[in-house]
Amino acid sequence: MIRLQDVGFAYPDGNQALDQICLNIDKGSTVAIVGANGAGKSTLLSLLVGIQMPKEGTITINDLVLNKSNLDKIRRMVGFVFQNPDDQLFMSRVSEDIAFGPRNYGCSADETERRVKETAELLQIEHLLDRAPYKLSGGEKRSAAVAATLAVKPEVVLLDEPSSFLDPRGRRNLIRLLGELSLTKVIATHDLDLVLDLCARVVILKKGSVFADGSPYKLFRNEELMEECGLEVPLSLQRQLDAKNPQT
């Protein structure tokens, strides 16, 4: 379980990115964080893995309070797929990037190799293992970054805009894969159709605060609410609404 109690965060320039966030995220659930540009989604994810520390309030992950002394333990539990895969891939070969986490956490050479193979299969990127990450396409980099995150077998995975860079097939594969993973997933995204496909719960942020929290299907149909927090009703739902209220 992830618990945020009155969490606030301001950047050093004084920009208050998050204010009094209270959230409980159940173990094994898949929760989307959405909101207009600048709403605080990436900042929230960065707090959950200790890239930034909250200025106010408390974050606990599986009963462990997130603070500097627990950071190593938290980072073993929480995997983070960065918004930009270039921030995550830094080795000379994809296989090395995937091996980095398990090796760093003390896995044997055999176990590390097994995990590289297993996650590459999962992401269908076996053919990329010997390639240099910087020479891959955006979508291939995204898949390699997800594989590198999953290879450490985290209990929680945080994904920042996971569907960006992916073509329709890559996106479908990712949605299928994430749907099959039983770990806790927190997904910050603008892809509201992905949220409808994957998440039973969505938290809508507006200017750093929780504006709404509930079923994506219910909240995304509320045109007034969506307008108020700077979001568009997803096309699939808009068609249903238009069919219900045809213009004469």
Ligand SMILES: Nc1ncnc2c1ncn2[C@@H]1O[C@H](COP(=O)(O)OP(=O)(O)OP(=O)(O)O)[C@@H](O)[C@H]1O
């Ligand atoms: N390094 C930084 N220094 C100062 N302010 C920042 C910094 N990074 C983000 N911010 C500000 O914090 C607020 C939240 O930004 P954040 O990136 O978390 O939003 P977001 O919802 O992820 O946006 P997007 O959808 O555009 O990725 C914004 O007002 C942003 O300008």
